[in-house]
Amino acid sequence: xxxTTVTLPGGRRLRLAGGTGHPxxxxxxxxxxxxxxxxxxxxxxADNTPGTSAxxxxxxxxxxxxxxxSYGLGVAEAMDTAQRGMGLDYPSTRELIRRSAAQxxxxxxxxxxxxxxxxxxxxxxxxxxVTAAYREQLxxxxxxxxxxxxxxxxHLAAVARHAEDYLRVYDDLLTAADGPVLLxxxxxxxxxxxxxxxxxTDLDLAADTVVELIKAHVSRVDGIKMSLLDAGREVALRRxxxxxxxxxxxxxxxxxxxxxxxxSGHSDALLGVFAAIAPAAAAALAALDRGDLxxxxxxxxxxxxxxxxxxxxxxxxxxxGIVFLAxxxxxxxxxxxxxxxxxxxxxxxxxTLLTLAEDAGLLPDADLAAARARAxxxxxxxxx
Numbered sequence: 001x002x003x004t005t006v007t008l009p010g011g012r013r014l015r016l017a018g019g020t021g022h023p024x025x026x027x028x029x030x031x032x033x034x035x036x037x038x039x040x041x042x043x044x045x046a047d048n049t050p051g052t053s054a055x056x057x058x059x060x061x062x063x064x065x066x067x068x069x070s071y072g073l074g075v076a077e078a079m080d081t082a083q084r085g086m087g088l089d090y091p092s093t094r095e096l097i098r099r100s101a102a103q104x105x106x107x108x109x110x111x112x113x114x115x116x117x118x119x120x121x122x123x124x125x126x127x128x129x130v131t132a133a134y135r136e137q138l139x140x141x142x143x144x145x146x147x148x149x150x151x152x153x154x155h156l157a158a159v160a161r162h163a164e165d166y167l168r169v170y171d172d173l174l175t176a177a178d179g180p181v182l183l184x185x186x187x188x189x190x191x192x193x194x195x196x197x198x199x200x201t202d203l204d205l206a207a208d209t210v211v212e213l214i215k216a217h218v219s220r221v222d223g224i225k226m227s228l229l230d231a232g233r234e235v236a237l238r239r240x241x242x243x244x245x246x247x248x249x250x251x252x253x254x255x256x257x258x259x260x261x262x263x264s265g266h267s268d269a270l271l272g273v274f275a276a277i278a279p280a281a282a283a284a285l286a287a288l289d290r291g292d293l294x295x296x297x298x299x300x301x302x303x304x305x306x307x308x309x310x311x312x313x314x315x316x317x318x319x320x321g322i323v324f325l326a327x328x329x330x331x332x333x334x335x336x337x338x339x340x341x342x343x344x345x346x347x348x349x350x351x352t353l354l355t356l357a358e359d360a361g362l363l364p365d366a367d368l369a370a371a372r373a374r375a376x377x378x379x380x381x382x383x384x
Contacts, residue, residue: 004367006370007383008377009380014355014358018363021364022299025282033269034072034268035073036074036075036272037275038065038075039326041323044333048337049340053091054092055338056096071279071282075104075111075112076114076149077100078093079151080114080316082096087340088339090137101113114141114184115138115149117155119133119137133155149181150170157193163198166209182221183210184227185228186227207237218245226250229252231257235262249269250272252271253307255300272322277307287299302360305356309321310325320337324345351377
């Protein structure tokens with residue numbers, strides 16, 4: 001078989017037409033702030049097996065960020081999309097943040113970067129140790145020149161006994177920050193170790209704690225990224241935020257409606273899916289800037305089935321699909337991931353993802369995408 005046809009598991013043949021693409025905008029969107037959470041590109045010649053130190057292809061990793069900036073999107077660096085807690089160790093993370101922030105300054109790109117506690121070894125830690133780990137990473141991000149995102153911490157979730165423990169730790173961090181930061185609420189569908197974050201499995205009580213924290217530090221909080229895949233809860237929290245504090249949607253299921261907003265306001269964006277759909281996302285936001293709501297809806301509509309499949313349970317393996325799409329689209333030359341995570345999704349799952357990417361017009365070079373898809377499915381035992 002040759003050309004643009006791929007045989008998928010089960011024998012179905014898919015002919016790729018490729019995407020017509022979207023023009024690069026003149027600059028960032030004006031009516032919304034939008035960040036794409038970027039993945040990292042592993043060095044395919046290095047070990048990069050589970051438990052080893054991560055080795056990155058720095059040229060390709062930074063080139064992908066330049067791709068996002070070229071479409072007017074900001075980069076959310078060293079977030080869970082970059083395999084924090086799933087293969088990317090902290091020494092590599094610190095270097096990633098340093099290099100990306102320097103590149104952002106060189107091209108005039110917007111950047112935020114994750115602050116966590118993953119330099120601590122797995123296992124129990126005290127609140128004092130968690131706070132110290134957070135503060136070390138906060139200093140690293142600030143020194144690099146990126147805006148900090150205070151990510152949810154597995155260590156804090158394990159040691160905190162009630163909401164006051166979270167408030168104590170975050171009060172310390174917000175007081176130490178040298179400027180406004182973003183908060184982060186990542187649900188257990190993304191990381192089961194974060195169950196009960198903010199001191200309760202009752203999400204209404206957890207939201208009360210978040211609002212209490214933000215109201216106590218309004219001048220230090222730019223906004224909060226919320227990733228619960230629950231549009232209703234996001235809108236409810238958004239309506240409770242003090243004036244000037246943004247809600248950055250991390251809802252990769254319902255982003256079009258949340259970014260579009262309603263009479264009471266809108267969400268800005270910090271999304272992993274935006275890395276996979278950057279040209280479409282930029283075009284949709286440009287349409288929103290023009291007041292073209294029909295165009296906005298039409299551009300985003302075909303990306304939603306892809307996003308819902310990409311982030312399907314077990315959601316934490318969405319990174320595998322992100323890298324698969326980056327490979328098919330020509331942003332990297334291989335499908336190898338830090339920690340061997342390329343095995344995180346099945347050939348059947350990736351076959352559906354390929355079909356949905358084709359439907360959404362996200363494969364700019366049909367010949368390249370087909371050749372790479374055929375190579376992958378051949379190795380997976382699907383004769384081409």
